[in-house]
Structures are given as structure tokens and as C-alpha cells.
Amino acid sequence: MADDTPALAVQGLTKRHGSGAGAVDALVGIDLAFARGTFTAVMGPSGSGKSTFLACVAGLERPTSGQVLIEGTDVTHWTEARRTRMRRDRIGFVFQDFSLIPYLTAAENVALPARLSGRRAQPEAIRTALARVGLENRAGHLPGALSGGQQQRVAVARALVTGPTVLLADEPTGALDSATARKVLQLLRAAVDDLGQTTVMVTHDPVAASYADDVVFLVDGRVGGRMAAPSVDAVAAQLAHLDQLTGVAR
Incomplete structure (x- = not known):
């Protein structure tokens, strides 16, 4: 595998819901590549295809056409069992609602990916992951005893503990x-800078997007444009004029 092979790429990605006159095209011919060790924010209005894009990339939905490639390997038509293993071993997830198991401690939640794959969770790896997010002293606490921010930091630790190829964050x-x-955005940024983690984050927040290396704007299921080195003001200004996006990288 060449060194410049993207961690994640999609080619001609299309997703159509329904059929006939009532069909809705959620994604229309998306072509994107995410280099290893980069942080990309995906933005757009409600209905622009952001969530569908993330679901197709994660193997939670099958695209109608096109390809999803993880480190150059086409995973689009893998069986559900293989896609489940891929999500467990090669993709880290951070969700808006934290998605922690309420009856497991912070350490047990971080250990969950290893347990689900039938491996013994390494205590040192769990401690290191919690220390990275500043929660080594909360390892034995249940989610209900943690603040929302602490719960999300546990979720970040869980997403990173396996060293995934790609971390997908949905409105984190x-x-x-x-x-x-x-604090959470600083952790995601540090994972890219310190660990070389490839991260793709869906967000509506220009402040969150400013932590990324670049922003992809989706409009009506299409790539409307890209912005490198985004600032809060530049992203906010672009979001206010989405109808002017032309598909030319910015």
C-alpha cells in the first residue's frame, strides 16, 4: 500500500431512498478522499446528506452506487458480518448522545470494543486512553456519576483505544x-496531531469546524465546496451563503 493511500475515500457515492416518483436522492455522486492524519469537518443544512454520508462510510447503510474504500480496500459490498467487524476494529465512533453503557464503569466502557471482538482488554491500554482524556481518576465511575463533558471524554477514549483507521464523530x-x-474538540485535535488519527466530524457549529484542517460543505447531497484552514468567521460566512457554493474546492 502506497504511503499516500487515503485512510478513507468515497467514489461516486450515491444513496437513493425509495423508488419511482417518490424517490429521494440523499447523496449524489460524492467523490472525497481523507488523507491519513487529517481532521475534516462535514457541514451543511438539514437534509444536505451529512448523516447519510456518515452512515454509508461506517457501513451502517449500503450506498445505492459508488464505493467506500478504507485504506484502499473497497468495503462497499462486504457482508454485514464483515462490515460489523470493520466497525468494531477499524472505525471509532463518537456520538452526540455519548452512547455509553449505563451499567458499565468508564473503564469498562472504554474496554468494550476489545470485549466485543473477543479479545481481552489490556489494562494498560485502558489506563492510557483514560489518562489521555484526563479521566484516569474516574475509571471506576458509572456514566450517571459523570458530567456530560466527562461522559463524552470517555466516549472519545473508547473511540481511540483500538487505534482505528478512521474516527467518525457525529455532532460530538x-x-x-x-x-x-x-475541551472535547481539543482532545479530537490532539488525537490528530499527536497520534496521527484520521478524523471526520459532522457538525453544524462553525467553532467546532475551526478545529479541523478543512471543511467539506454538502448541499442537496452534493459536495458544494471545501475550505482549507477554516476560521470561525469564514465558516459562518460560507454557511450563510450556501446557495453560492459551486463545487469548486476553496
């Missing part, structure tokens, strides 16, 4: 106040 700061959100 949507349920957090601004100060707590900043």
Missing part, C-alpha cells in the same frame, strides 16, 4: 456547553 459537541465542547 451538540449536547455540551461551549466550555466543555472546547
